[in-house]
Amino acid sequence: ETGVTQSPTHLIKTRGQQVTLRCSSQSGHNTVSWYQQALGQGPQFIFQYYREEENGRGNFPPRFSGLQFPNYSSELNVNALELDDSALYLCASSLDSSSISGANVLTFGAGSRLTVL
Amino acid sequence: KQEVTQIPAALSVPEGENLVLNCSFTDSAIYNLQWFRQDPGKGLTSLLLIQSSQREQTSGRLNASLDKSSGRSTLYIAASQPGDSATYLCAVQGDAGNNRKLIWGLGTSLGVNP
Numbered sequence: 040e041t042g043v044t045q046s047p048t049h050l051i052k053t054r055g056q057q058v059t060l061r062c063s064s065q066s067g068h069n070t071v072s073w074y075q076q077a078l079g080q081g082p083q084f085i086f087q088y089y090r091e092e093e094n095g096r097g098n099f100p101p102r103f104s105g106l107q108f109p110n111y112s113s114e115l116n117v118n119a120l121e122l123d124d125s126a127l128y129l130c131a132s133s134l135d136s137s138s139i140s141g142a143n144v145l146t147f148g149a150g151s152r153l154t155v156l
Numbered sequence: 157k158q159e160v161t162q163i164p165a166a167l168s169v170p171e172g173e174n175l176v177l178n179c180s181f182t183d184s185a186i187y188n189l190q191w192f193r194q195d196p197g198k199g200l201t202s203l204l205l206i207q208s209s210q211r212e213q214t215s216g217r218l219n220a221s222l223d224k225s226s227g228r229s230t231l232y233i234a235a236s237q238p239g240d241s242a243t244y245l246c247a248v249q250g251d252a253g254n255n256r257k258l259i260w261g262l263g264t265s266l267g268v269n270p
Binding site: 045072074079080081082083084087095097127129131144145146147148149150152 | 160192202245257258260
C-alpha cells in the first residue's frame with residue numbers, strides 16, 4: 040500500500056507566474072483535499088475533490104483551481120502568483136462518500152513548498 | 157464559525173516528563189477531532205482520531221481525550237523522549253458538505269531535552 044505522494048517537493052516561482060502541484064492519493068482512497076500552510080500557521084482548507092468533482096471550497100480566490108483524475112490523483116493550479124502564496128501546500132487523501140460521513144481519516148503527503156519571489 | 161485554539165504555543169521539557177497539550181474549539185457540533193504531528197519543514201502525520209461519540213483514544217504513549225460539550229481535547233504524552241520533539245496540531249472536522257473541511261489550531265511546538 041502506497042501513501043500520498045506530492046510533487047515537486049520544492050519550487051521557486053516569480054510573481055505573476057502560474058504553478059501546478061501534483062498529488063497521488065493513497066491506494067483505495069477516492070477523495071483528495073488540498074491545504075495551504077503558511078509559515079507558523081495551521082493549514083487552511085483550499086478545496087476537496089470527490090470523484091472528479093469539487094466537493095467543498097475554502098476562502099480562496101478563483102485563481103486557485105484544481106482537478107481530480109479518474110485514478111483519483113489530483114492537481115492544484117495557482118495562476119497569477121502573489122508573494123503571499125508562498126507556503127507549504129499539503130494534499131490529503133481519504134475514503135469518503137458524498138452521502139455519508141465516513142471515518143474520514145486523512146493521509147497527508149509531505150507537501151510541496153512553494154516560494155514566490 | 158469554528159475556531160480552534162491550542163495552548164501552550166510552545167513547550168520545553170526534560171526527557172521523561174509526562175505532559176499535556178490542550179486544544180479547545182468554539183462549536184461543539186463536530187464530527188471528529190484529530191491530533192497530528194508535524195516535523196520541521198515536513199508534512200503531517202496523523203496520531204489519533206476521536207469520533208464525536210468517543211471520549212478518548214490511545215496509541216502507545218499517547219492518549220487523547222475529548223469533551224465535546226465543553227469544547228476541549230487534551231493530548232497526553234507519557235514518558236516524553238527527544239524524538240517526540242515536533243509541532244502538534246489539533247484539527248476538528250464538521251459533518252457533511254463543506255463543513256467536512258478540517259479546521260486547525262496553530263499548534264504546540266514541543267521540545268524534549270535529553
